[in-house]
Amino acid sequence: METNKKLFPEFAPVTKQQWIEKVNADLKGEDFNRKLVWKNLNDIDFQPFYNVEDSLNYLTNTGENTPALINYRSIKVTSEESGNQQALKAVSEGVTGLLFELEENVPASTLLNGINLNHTAVSFILSKKAVGFTKDFYGFVEDNIHNHKNLRGYFDLGIISNYITTGTIDVQQFETLVNLVKLWKEYPNFKTITISGTAYLDAGSNQVQEVAYTLNSLIYIIEQCLDRDINVQAVFNSLHVQLAIGSEYFVEIGKFRAFNSLLHEIAKKYGVADFKHTLTAKTSVWSKSVTDAHTNLLRATTEAMSAILGNADGVLIDAYDKEFNKASDFSNRIAANIATILKEESYFGKVANPVDGSYYIEEVSTKIAKKALELFKTIEAEGGFYKAFENEWIQTQIAKIRQEKIKLISQRRLPMVGVNKYPNLMEKVASKVLSEGAKSNSKVLTPRRASLEIEALRKVTEQIVEETKKRPIVELTSFGNLTMRKARAAFSYDFIGVSGFEVWQEKSYDSAKQAAEASAKSESDVVVICSSDPDYDESALLFVETFRAINSEKVLLLAGNPVEMMDALTKAGLDGCIHLKSDVIQTIAGVQKKIQKNNKILNG
Structure with missing residues (x-):
C-alpha cells in the first residue's frame, strides 16, 4: 500500500509569493502592509497568512496544557464562619480552587471545615497581620492531607503587587518569605513565593511589558532570597506566578507561552535545569465595563480560553458585575461555570497542547518572547527592577501605552462592545456607579478600567437626567x-x-x-x-x-x-x-x- 501518495496531484503547489501577487492584484494599488499587516501595541507586526514556506523558530518550555486546571474563586474573609460558608458553597458549585483574602489571623480549622484539601486547592492572600495564619494552617494540613503532593495552592504576601500599587515595600516580608519557603518545602505543589504581574496589564501596559517587568521583579525577589541564604533551586520550586488576561485573544495565548519559555531561560542562567512552578491567570480589570455589563461575561470567557490554551495551571474569573456591585450568588456562579464549561464541555485540558504548531500562535509567542527579553535585559542593564520603578521608568513606559490605548478607544479604533461600539440604548445606569475619570499618580501603578474616560461622559449624561428629570x-x-x-x-x-x-x-x-x-x-x-x-x-x-x-x-x-x-x-x-x-x-x-x-x- 502506498503511504506517501500526494493528495490532488493535478493541482500545482501555490507559493507564498503567488498568494501575495494575487492579494496585491485584488488590493488594486493599496499598500499590502498598511491594509493587511496587523500592527499591535507591542510594536509587533503580524502577517495575514502563513504557509509551509514560513520559517519559524519554535519556543521551548512553553508549558503543558493541564487536565487538572484549577478554577479559583476569590473569597474576602470578614469572619471565619462566613468565609467557610462561602467556601463550601463555591465547592458545591464546581469550584476546584479557593482563594482566601485574609486581613487578620483566623482559625484554619474553622475556615476550612468541610473542605477536602486532597481535592480542592486552597490559596491565601495574606496581609501583614495575617501572616501568623500560616503556622496554624500548617498544623491543619498535617492532620488532613493523605499525601504531601495532594496539597495545591499558594501564599501571596503581596510583596510585588503592593509595592507597585502603593510605592512602599516592606523588607520585613522577605524574612517571612524565607520562613515560608523552609516551612513548606515538603509540599511540592503548594507554592510560597508569589509574583504577580496583573497590575501591569490592569494599569494599561502591553503584553511585552507585563512579561518583562514580571520577570524583572522575579530577579529582584531571587536576589533578596539569595541574600538570605535560600537556595535558588528552592526559590524556583516554590514559585507561583499570576498574570492578568487581556482581550487580545491570540496575543494572550502567545504571552503565557512566551512567559513560561523565558522563565526557563532565566532559571538556566541560575543553573536550575528542572523545576515546577505554577502559573495562574486572572481576568483583567482593564477590559471590563460598567455599561452593558453582561458583555463582561463574553470577555471573561475569551480571556479564560486564551489563558487555558496558553497553558495556565489555574484561572481566577471575576464576577461580571464586580466592578460596580457586590458580586451576587448568580454572578459568582456564572463565573465559576465559565471554566467548568470550557474544561468539561469544550474539552479544554483534555487535549495535549492544542495550539502547538500553529504558525500564527508560534510566531506570536516567539515575537513576544523576543521583545520581552529585550526589554527585560534593558531593565537589568540599568540597575534592575527596584531601581527602574523607583526612578519611575516602568511607570512612564506603561503610561505611554495606556495613553495610546485610550486614544484608540476614544477614536473607536479599539472597539469595546457596549462602551464605544454598539451601546445598549435601552440601558439605564445610575450616575453613582459610573467613574468620574481616571486619577493619575506617576509614582505608582493604578489598576483601572479602560473605559473610565467614556464612563465619565456617561456620568455627566446621567447627572443631567437626575437634575432635569x-x-x-x-x-x-x-x-x-x-x-x-x-x-x-x-x-x-x-x-x-x-x-x-x-x-x-x-x-x-x-x-x-x-x-x-x-x-x-x-x-x-x-x-x-x-x-x-x-x-x-x-x-x-x-x-x-x-x-x-x-x-x-x-x-x-x-x-x-x-x-x-x-x-x-x-x-x-x-x-x-x-x-x-x-x-x-x-x-x-x-x-x-x-x-x-x-x-x-x-x-x-
Missing part, C-alpha cells in the same frame, strides 16, 4: 440619497449612543429645507444631519441656515466630513461633524457642555 434627545434627520443617508444614520446612532442620550430612529424628508424646518421645531436637544456628500454640496448650507433661522439653541451636527464646506457651515451655525476620524470623547463632551448651557439658560 429629562434625558437629552438626539434626532437623526435625513434627506437625499437613500443608501448614504441610511448608512450615516446608522453610524450616528452607534457613535452618539455612547453618550447615554435618547436617540430617535432616523426621520427622512423629501428635501433639506423640509428636514431643517421640522427638526428645528421638534423636542430634540441634538440634531444630526444625515445624507450623502453630493447632497451636502447642494443642500447642507441651506439646511444649516434654515435650521438656525428657527432655532439658535439646539446642538446641530453633521454626519460626514465635507472639508471644503466646513468654514461656511460653521459660520452658518453648524456645531461640528461626526465621522470615522472623530474623537468620541471630545465630540460628546462638547455636546454635553452646550446642552448644560442651554439648560441653565432655560432654568434661569
